[in-house]
Amino acid sequence: MRRWSPRFREWLDKLHFEHAAADVVFREYLHTLDEIEERIRRLEAAIHEQAEASRRAPVIKALQALRGVAEVTAVTLVAEVGEFSRFRSPRQLMAYAGLVPREHSGGSRRSQGGITKAGNSHVRRIVVEAAWSYRYPPAVKGAIRRRLEGQDPSVQAVSWKAQVRLHHKLRRLAARGKRRSVAVTAVARELLGFVWAIACLVESSLRQAKAA
Numbered sequence: 483m484r485r486w487s488p489r490f491r492e493w494l495d496k497l498h499f500e501h502a503a504a505d506v507v508f509r510e511y512l513h514t515l516d517e518i519e520e521r522i523r524r525l526e527a528a529i530h531e532q533a534e535a536s537r538r539a540p541v542i543k544a545l546q547a548l549r550g551v552a553e554v555t556a557v558t559l560v561a562e563v564g565e566f567s568r569f570r571s572p573r574q575l576m577a578y579a580g581l582v583p584r585e586h587s588g589g590s591r592r593s594q595g596g597i598t599k600a601g602n603s604h605v606r607r608i609v610v611e612a613a614w615s616y617r618y619p620p621a622v623k624g625a626i627r628r629r630l631e632g633q634d635p636s637v638q639a640v641s642w643k644a645q646v647r648l649h650h651k652l653r654r655l656a657a658r659g660k661r662r663s664v665a666v667t668a669v670a671r672e673l674l675g676f677v678w679a680i681a682c683l684v685e686s687s688l689r690q691a692k693a694a
Contacts, residue, residue: 526554533557541566544684546629547641548676550612559677562605566681575678579605581671606670609677613670616652620645634687637680644676 494512499505530553533542538560545556569575576582580601620642622630630638648669655665 529554529557536560540688541681541684544633544637544680545677547633547637547680548612548673549626549641549645550615550673551677552625552629555608555612558608559605560681562602563681565685566678567685569678572675572678576671576674578602579609579674581606581609581667581674605674609674610667610670613648613652613666613673616645616648616669616673618649620649634683636683640676640680640683644673648673648676 497508499508533539533553533556536542542553542556542560545551545559546553551559563575563578566575569578573582578601580603622642626641630641633641651672652665652669655668656662660668
């Protein structure tokens with residue numbers, strides 16, 4: 483039974499404790515959890531309404547073609563970045579998020595360290611969180627299948643390329659003995675490149691449609 487799945491919640495609801503005080507405390511914890519989940523549902527509904535009405539709606543929808551990038555993640559990226567095409571290359575966007583490696587130079591020697599973390603921490607956090615989903619093998623099913631419906635074929639192609647490339651990258655780094663957190667951060671950096679590609683593709687189409 484998976485934690486926090488519907489079956490798990492049903493199991494929690496049926497739990498009872500011998501001591502009345504313990505039972506009361508447990509019920510209050512469950513009630514608090516219900517209130518938090520209801521608040522999340524209200525906020526997600528409000529975010530959805532605003533996203534649908536936004537002039538950036540096409541970009542928000544297209545970004546959801548990527549695995550790990552559901553609506554809240556897509557909205558956050560668009561809200562934080564604005565126009566993605568203002569970055570001339572994906573590496574510039576990666577630097578903006580603080581996801582490029584530090585460089586140490588001395589004489590003729592040059593080495594790289596951990597990421598700079600000198601950038602937009604909101605973008606960095608949410609992309610790293612999305613990158614964890616690439617530990618699963620490439621597949622088009624469930625939520626990702628629903629989000630791909632009606633998407634432009636070129637966007638779908640980028641989405642599939644991202645799944646294959648990023649999953650293999652994560653496995654390759656893990657096989658080389660990299661810590662999981664380091665490997666996921668590397669995948670997040672490359673995922674941001676795919677985000678840039680899709681967003682710029684849609685922004686270009688929007689500009690062309692406006693000029694026509």
